[in-house]
Amino acid sequence: MQTQRLRIAIQKKGRLSKECQELLKKCGVKFNIMGERLVVHSLNMPIDLLLVRDDDIPGLIMDGVVDLGFIGENELEEVRLDRKALGEPCEFVPLRRLDFGGCRLSIAIDKDEEYNGPQDLAGKRIATTYPQLLKAYMDQQGVPFSTCMLTGSVEVAPRAGLADAIADLVSTGATLEANGLKEAEIIFKSKATLIQRTGEFDADKVALIEKLLTRMQGVQQAKE
Numbered sequence: 068m069q070t071q072r073l074r075i076a077i078q079k080k081g082r083l084s085k086e087c088q089e090l091l092k093k094c095g096v097k098f099n100i101m102g103e104r105l106v107v108h109s110l111n112m113p114i115d116l117l118l119v120r121d122d123d124i125p126g127l128i129m130d131g132v133v134d135l136g137f138i139g140e141n142e143l144e145e146v147r148l149d150r151k152a153l154g155e156p157c158e159f160v161p162l163r164r165l166d167f168g169g170c171r172l173s174i175a176i177d178k179d180e181e182y183n184g185p186q187d188l189a190g191k192r193i194a195t196t197y198p199q200l201l202k203a204y205m206d207q208q209g210v211p212f213s214t215c216m217l218t219g220s221v222e223v224a225p226r227a228g229l230a231d232a233i234a235d236l237v238s239t240g241a242t243l244e245a246n247g248l249k250e251a252e253i254i255f256k257s258k259a260t261l262i263q264r265t266g267e268f269d270a271d272k273v274a275l276i277e278k279l280l281t282r283m284q285g286v287q288q289a290k291e
């Protein structure tokens with residue numbers, strides 16, 4: 068179902084939401100986010116913001132339900148690999164890599180454990196929220212492993228006896244340290260990114276997207 072208004076998906080609440088909202092405002096998009104609303108209409112442009120969980124954003128783009136989405140590359144790539152494996156639509160158009168949301172997906176192990184390289188992970192059980200990214204990395208290294216899917220509290224899995232190691236998002240490393248873990252391998256480096264659905268767009272939407280991208284470039288350059 069196509070709409071006249073440009074639909075942009077952003078994370079409702081979390082590490083990307085504030086910066087996405089600020090970026091849109093700096094690009095001249097006026098809106099007021101209030102309460103628990105899923106859709107927020109811009110006050111000055113034909114734009115609707117969809118406030119959703121970040122996990123849902125890649126699928127909304129790949130299914131063509133929204134036009135643009137702001138998402139962490141880690142989540143985007145995880146969903147893309149998952150959908151690809153299932154034979155589901157997994158296409159999107161990358162528009163712009165952004166200068167926030169930086170983090171890395173890393174494998175971490177007990178801080179006292181000796182580590183000499185990926186082969187030391189052979190046969191280990193690794194807890195993660197990103198099984199596809201983990202599998203892609205381990206297959207590339209040729210190291211057999213087993214996994215344990217956790218959508219939260221991944222960093223406590225080794226201590227809780229659920230796994231031997233973890234693959235989790237790291238920015239400063241403080242969480243790992245607080246849980247007696249050390250970073251062993253970086254498997255994916257991520258930033259927030261702006262993506263577009265594939266398929267046709269009418270001329271008005273194309274012009275609006277171009278306007279937003281030009282302004283975004285200006286905002287980013289002004290920061291440098």
Ligand code: ATP
Nearest residue numbers: 081082083120121122139142168169170236237238
């Ligand atoms: P949601 O409720 O929307 O599913 P979430 O808990 O999955 O939220 P957040 O923790 O808000 O997600 O993280 C969103 C994104 O922010 C991550 O996917 C990642 O791209 C980015 N990010 C940046 N730094 C970090 C970090 N230190 N830890 C986790 N994510 C980070």
Ligand code: ZN
Nearest residue numbers: 120121122123
């Ligand atoms: Zn999420």
